[in-house]
Amino acid sequence: MPVQYYIFLSIALFCIGVMGVLMRRNAIIIFMCVELMLNAVNLLMVAFSKMWADAGRVDAGSAQIFVFFIMVVAAAEVAVGLAIIVMVYRNSHSVDINIMNRLKN
């Protein structure tokens, strides 16, 4: 099966994530679209890992370790990001990102 298929799928998922970030105003949805983009990149990396493993490279597993680290960073990011969103909601009773464009007050 061509690796191209995985490239196209990842591009499509990534661009859906980009569209979501640009189209929505709910901070939580925007955050979820960022997760979608991260996952598109992870999927591509795993596909390339399989490609190099088929080519006989012994270090093809490194790509999967990178995916693992991306998951770790994404989990940390979600913890801090959701804490920030909860704090903003507590202060302004909204998760509209247009409220966050003035960080003062």
Next chain:
Amino acid sequence: MGMSLQQIIFGVLSVISLVSALGVVLSKNPVTSVLCLIVTFFTIAGHYIMLNAQFLAVVHIIVYAGAIMVLFLFVIMLMNLNAEIEPQKRSWLKYAGAISGGALLVVLLAALREASVPSLKPESTDIGLIANLGKTLFSQYVVPFEVSSILFLSAMVGAVVIGKKED
């Protein structure tokens, strides 16, 4: 032209993941968005299994579906958000966003359409098994592993500090 079983499974998983990813963006209710994203994550885990990344598939389900999406769902239900109170962008901004994303899609597809990459072989490899990944992780990537644990600790402390009510 016969399609192999792998291609059929790939096609089904891809269609489900694209449709549910669109559902994340287009649905009005945030809870529906979260559920669509969980479906997307499960299909991506299916892709990982198809690509012989069994360990990553399990970790992906545990971390994303088990931890991250539960956190999202918890926050959304805590805030009691629903579709009526969500502010909508002005429609020309929405169109601009959709057109920009679509332009990015077209450019990337056009750029990578002719890329010469080999095909994946149908037979399985064992690089994604936990024994091999563990060996790589704890021989070549010990320092990044420890640094990520520090990152996790600081993220936990940061989340608690930010989320704390100031009196």
